[in-house]
Amino acid sequence: MEGASIESVIEKIGGLDIEIVRRGRGRPVLFLHPHIGFWGAGRFVDAMAKHAEVIAPAHPGFGRSALAKGMTTVDDLSYFYLDLLEQLDLRDVVLVGASFGGWLAAAIATKTCERLARLVMLGAVGVKLGARDRTDVVDIFATPRSKWEEVSFHDPAHGRRDYSALPDEELQAMARNREATALFAWNPYMYDPKLFGRLHRIRIPTLFLWGAADRFAPAGYGRGYCAAVRGAVFEEVAGAGHFPHIEQPEAVAARIAEFALGKQLEKQP
Amino acid sequence: MRIYQFSEQPYPDAWENPSIRVNLASRAMDPKVMAQNYHDRLDEWLLADELGLDIMINEHHATATCCCPVAAVPLAILARQTKRARLLTLGYPIANRLDPVRVAEEFAMIDVISRGRLEMGLVRGVPYEVPLSVRSAVGQMDRFWEAHDLILKAMTSIDGPFDWQGEHFQYRNVNVWPRVYQQPHPPVWITGRAPQNIREIAERGYVLGTFLSGFQTRQLFDHYRKACADLGRPAPAEDRFSYLGIVAIAQDRKEAMRRAEVMVGYLRSSGRVAEPFGTPPGYFSVGDAMRMIKARGARGTTTRDGKFVDTHHGAIEDLVKAGIMFVGTPDDVYGQLAEFIDNIGGLGHFLMMGHAGHLTHAEAMEQITLVAKEVLPRLNARRPAAKAA
Numbered sequence: 288m289e290g291a292s293i294e295s296v297i298e299k300i301g302g303l304d305i306e307i308v309r310r311g312r313g314r315p316v317l318f319l320h321p322h323i324g325f326w327g328a329g330r331f332v333d334a335m336a337k338h339a340e341v342i343a344p345a346h347p348g349f350g351r352s353a354l355a356k357g358m359t360t361v362d363d364l365s366y367f368y369l370d371l372l373e374q375l376d377l378r379d380v381v382l383v384g385a386s387f388g389g390w391l392a393a394a395i396a397t398k399t400c401e402r403l404a405r406l407v408m409l410g411a412v413g414v415k416l417g418a419r420d421r422t423d424v425v426d427i428f429a430t431p432r433s434k435w436e437e438v439s440f441h442d443p444a445h446g447r448r449d450y451s452a453l454p455d456e457e458l459q460a461m462a463r464n465r466e467a468t469a470l471f472a473w474n475p476y477m478y479d480p481k482l483f484g485r486l487h488r489i490r491i492p493t494l495f496l497w498g499a500a501d502r503f504a505p506a507g508y509g510r511g512y513c514a515a516v517r518g519a520v521f522e523e524v525a526g527a528g529h530f531p532h533i534e535q536p537e538a539v540a541a542r543i544a545e546f547a548l549g550k551q552l553e554k555q556p
Numbered sequence: 557m558r559i560y561q562f563s564e565q566p567y568p569d570a571w572e573n574p575s576i577r578v579n580l581a582s583r584a585m586d587p588k589v590m591a592q593n594y595h596d597r598l599d600e601w602l603l604a605d606e607l608g609l610d611i612m613i614n615e616h617h618a619t620a621t622c623c624c625p626v627a628a629v630p631l632a633i634l635a636r637q638t639k640r641a642r643l644l645t646l647g648y649p650i651a652n653r654l655d656p657v658r659v660a661e662e663f664a665m666i667d668v669i670s671r672g673r674l675e676m677g678l679v680r681g682v683p684y685e686v687p688l689s690v691r692s693a694v695g696q697m698d699r700f701w702e703a704h705d706l707i708l709k710a711m712t713s714i715d716g717p718f719d720w721q722g723e724h725f726q727y728r729n730v731n732v733w734p735r736v737y738q739q740p741h742p743p744v745w746i747t748g749r750a751p752q753n754i755r756e757i758a759e760r761g762y763v764l765g766t767f768l769s770g771f772q773t774r775q776l777f778d779h780y781r782k783a784c785a786d787l788g789r790p791a792p793a794e795d796r797f798s799y800l801g802i803v804a805i806a807q808d809r810k811e812a813m814r815r816a817e818v819m820v821g822y823l824r825s826s827g828r829v830a831e832p833f834g835t836p837p838g839y840f841s842v843g844d845a846m847r848m849i850k851a852r853g854a855r856g857t858t859t860r861d862g863k864f865v866d867t868h869h870g871a872i873e874d875l876v877k878a879g880i881m882f883v884g885t886p887d888d889v890y891g892q893l894a895e896f897i898d899n900i901g902g903l904g905h906f907l908m909m910g911h912a913g914h915l916t917h918a919e920a921m922e923q924i925t926l927v928a929k930e931v932l933p934r935l936n937a938r939r940p941a942a943k944a945a
Contacts, residue, residue, distance in 0.1 A: 357723075428687060429579075431831045451850050462837075462845035466694055469837035473692035 293329045293343075297351065300344065301370040306351035308343040311336025314404075314548055316381045318343040319368075319388030321410075322427070322468040324350050324460055327445070327533035334540035338548055339381065344371065346391065348467035350460050361413070361471050361479055365394035372402045381547040385409040385532050386504070387472060390479070397485040405547035406493040408512070408519075409539065410504055410529045412477040414486070416511045424477050424504040428469065440528040441500035486515045493519035494546045496539060498527035557904065559932050560612035560644055561604035561924055562800065563597050563911035564622035565630070568821060571913070575830035577619040577684045590623060596917035598633060600910075603921055605638035607928035612644045612907050617688045621826045628662040635670035643670055646745055646765050646798075646907070647677025650707065651700035652689035657730055659703070660710035664736045672737035677745040677765060678704060680753075684829045686836035694838030697753070699724045704746075706730075711741045745798065751779045758783035758792070763905065767800040768823075768867060770857035770878040774900045781901075795904030801896075802881045802909040805889045805926045815923070816872045816883040821913035823875070827868045860899060886930035893931065894938060 295308045308318075308325065310332055316339040320328060324345060335341045346364055348354035358364065368391070372380065380403050384392025389411020396406050417423045425438050436446030453461075493516050497509040506523060513521040524531040524539060531539045570576060570584040601611045613630050616622035624630060627645040634643055643666065648659055667674040680700055686693045702724045709718070710732045717731035736742060747765035748754040757764050758780040766773050777797050784792050802823075804816035827834075835848050857878050858864055865878040875881040879899075882892045897903045908927060911920040 428836065429832055433831075453850070455846065458846040458849055459842060461849055462842045465837040465845070466842065469692040470694040473694075474690050 293325050293332060295325070295345070295351070300374055301355075301367050303347055303353045303355055303367075304351075305347070305353070305371075306345040308332060308341065310341045310343075311339055313339045314379060314381060315339065315377045316341050316383055316543070316547075317368075317372075317377065319382070319384040319391050320345065320349070321386030321388050321530060322464060322472065323386075323530075324464040326457075326460075327530065328536075331532040331536035331540055334537045335383075335543065338540070338544040342375070342377070346388075346467065348470060349464050351463075354467070354470075359470060361391055361394050364391055364471065365398060368395050369398060378402050379404040381405045381407065381543065383407040383409065383543060384411055386412055386529060387468065387477070389413060390472075390477070390482070393482060393486065393489065394479065396491065397482065397488040400489065400491045403491050406489060406491055407543050407547065408493065408495045408509075409531055410498055410501055410509065411495070411512060412472075412504055413479060414483040414512055414515070415475065415478045415480060416483075416508060422476055423508050425502070426476060427503075428473070438502050438528075439530060441498060441526055441534055442528075445528075445534055483515060487517060489516050489519075492546075494543075495519055495521045496531055496542065497521065497523050498529055498531045498534065499523040499525050500527065501529045503529035557794075557906065557932070557935050558610050558642065559906045559908050559927060559935075560610040560642070561601060561910050562612035562614070562907050563600065563909065563920070564614060564616070564822070565593065565597050565624045566822070566913060567593065567620040567623050568825075568913045570620035571821060571825040571828075573620070573828075575828060575833075576621055576825055577616075577829040578687050578833045579830055580618070580620055584620065585623075593623070594630075596920070597911065598630065598637075600917070600920050600924060601630075601634055601641075602637060604910075604924050604928070605634075605641040607925060608640075608932065609908075609924060609928050610642040610644065610905075611638065612646060614646055615648070616682075617685060619684075621822070628666065631666045631674070632669070635666045635673070638670070638673075641673065642675050643673050644675035644745065644905075644907075645677050646675075646747065647679040649681035649685055650678050650703040651696045652681055652685055652691065653703065654690060656703040656706045656725060657710055657727055657732070660707045660732050663707070663742065664711060664732050664734050667737045667742050668734045670737075672742075674738070674742040675745060675763075676742040677747070678707075679747045679765070683836050683839045684833045686839055687833045692838050693836045695724075696838065701756070704744075708741060708744075711736050749776065754779040755783040758796075759787065761792075761796070763796055763798055765798050765800070765907075767907075768802075768857070768880050769799070770865070770880050771860045771896075771899060772857045773799055773879070777901055793904065794902040797900075797903050798905035798907055799900070799903055800907035800909065801879065802875075802912060803889060803923065803927060804881065804883045805886060805923050805931070807885060807926070809884050809888065812884045812888070813872065815915060815919060816881060818915050819909070819912040820872060820875065820881070822909070823868055823870075823880075825913075886926050889927070890931050890934050893935060897935075 295306045297304050345352040382392050389408040390413025436443035440446045495513040513519045527534040613627045615624050615627040617625045702722050710730050717729040720727040745763040745765050746757045804812050806812040859877040865874045879896045882889045910923045
């Protein structure tokens with residue numbers, strides 16, 4: 288399994304030093320990484336870049352991206368991304384969000400779909416659907432490290448790493464990702480109570496792709512989430528857990544290309 | 557010099573579990589047994605009051621190691637039932653609390669009922685309190701200081717309500733009744749280990765709380781002294797410094813050693829917590845978090861001679877040499893404490909864990925009596941200038 292090392296640069300976006308991955312040419316695909324950052328996303332980015340221009344920033348506070356004082360919510364992050372869309376003058380964007388990044392994608396799209404053409408939610412979190420006395424998705428902050436891979440992957444071998452051998456840059460990114468996740472998703476854990484009631488504002492074709500073996504956010508959660516977005520389609524990805532873009536990068540990239548790039552892009556009324 | 561009787565009010569019957577914090581089911585407790593534990597500890601504090609010792613309470617949550625999740629409860633009881641002891645809580649984890657004004661109200665009431673005997677300790681709290689907190693550890697110290705500022709303003713505002721519109725807390729019409737007994741407010745204590753935190757405590761002239769840091773305590777106190785010197789202030793008095801250690805004392809050295817073996821169960825078990833809860837994100841700096849991802853380090857201190865002692869697993873002899881435990885006859889304990897206090901450059905408040913683990917009520921009562929009658933007077937006679945101001 289490859290490491291986190293995707294070639295990235297630092298760009299000034301919204302007044303912040305932001306780590307950003309750019310690959311390929313064509314229609315812009317804005318990829319919003321999950322709470323574990325860019326780790327494991329290299330093959331997916333490469334596969335996607337065969338079809339499109341992939342733009343993948345590390346969210347403020349994650350990876351090597353700076354965090355603005357006062358940014359404490361996914362809502363704050365969504366406004367940062369609205370600025371980014373304007374600053375980079377991106378149009379007809381295919382917005383792809385994985386897990387925590389899917390929450391963020393929904394927070395953006397419920398504000399405005401003006402610059403967006405398609406939305407893809409990969410094992411997305413962000414809404415509360417189930418009983419109030421238990422969490423809908425697994426609490427990573429209460430999960431022993433030894434169990435994390437089992438919860439996250441179809442094949443836990445995908446996630447196993449020798450932490451003691453990781454280079455400092457990667458450890459630093461991991462530590463920052465973990466801290467930023469706590470900042471944005473500690474409580475309410477991995478959701479915004481307001482988001483569900485705003486999902487009707489997503490007015491672009493939306494595809495939910497869900498790992499068939501997702502033990503972190505079960506498929507039932509994904510189906511419930513999908514049902515709240517008008518016209519959205521739900522599909523499972525075989526051989527994948529919570530991070531289909533890591534376990535099935537080529538298949539996921541191909542499906543996104545077909546869904547979002549293969550046809551003429553038309554906004555729904 | 558003051559000595560404070562302290563117990564975590566434990567439930568040691570449940571200590572054999574692999575994790576005794578955060579996720580230990582309370583089914584493991586028999587409330588009838590715990591009721592007796594509470595009564596015994598309160599009686600020990602009443603004896604401490606009678607014999608000239610002071611009193612320390614703390615609080616933790618969801619754990620068998622300290623079954624006091626609300627320090628205000630024993631403080632309230634003791635405020636009424638004791639006559640003279642200072643009532644220290646060390647402390648309130650104010651960064652994890654949602655309601656600092658409620659903290660000010662609790663403190664104010666305890667201060668008034670006790671007729672001005674509250675010592676107001678504020679703590680950041682240990683890492684494994686964070687998983688129980690509504691708020692994460694990210695920015696915890698910012699929140700701590702804002703809560704502190706609000707609590708102090710709430711206590712000292714006596715001319716009607718004010719509004720608080722801060723970064724972390726927002727209130728309308730803050731107006732604390734009763735007015736605090738000690739003017740302008742009860743003494744503030746804060747625990748600290750990082751040099752920057754100690755500097756902030758020193759700048760405000762508060763009492764620095766240190767726990768089980770052994771001979772490394774000298775460095776911690778030196779940070780405080782240096783901060784005062786940098787500010788052009790006189791050297792801080794001994795009453796700005798406090799230290800928590802464990803005391804096992806008996807007329808017979810062998811019996812004291814046996815008690816130490818019982819009490820050390822606290823050290824052996826208190827760090828026992830399921831893995832994900834020990835290193836909550838945001839609690840440690842990114843650099844420290846990186847090291848923790850790589851490998852978990854043992855917590856420890858050093859003896860006077862520089863030998864590393866693992867706080868949680870060290871032998872009794874080593875823990876005594878490290879200044880974490882004070883064990884033996886009254887002569888022994890006096891000697892160990894005197895040497896320790898000289899080494900760290902003076903001490904105003906010794907926080908004595910005089911009850912821990914399975915130590916019986918009768919044994920704890922005897923320990924309190926021996927310390928009050930045979931150790932404290934000698935420490936004060938030795939250093940008459942250090943008597944509490």
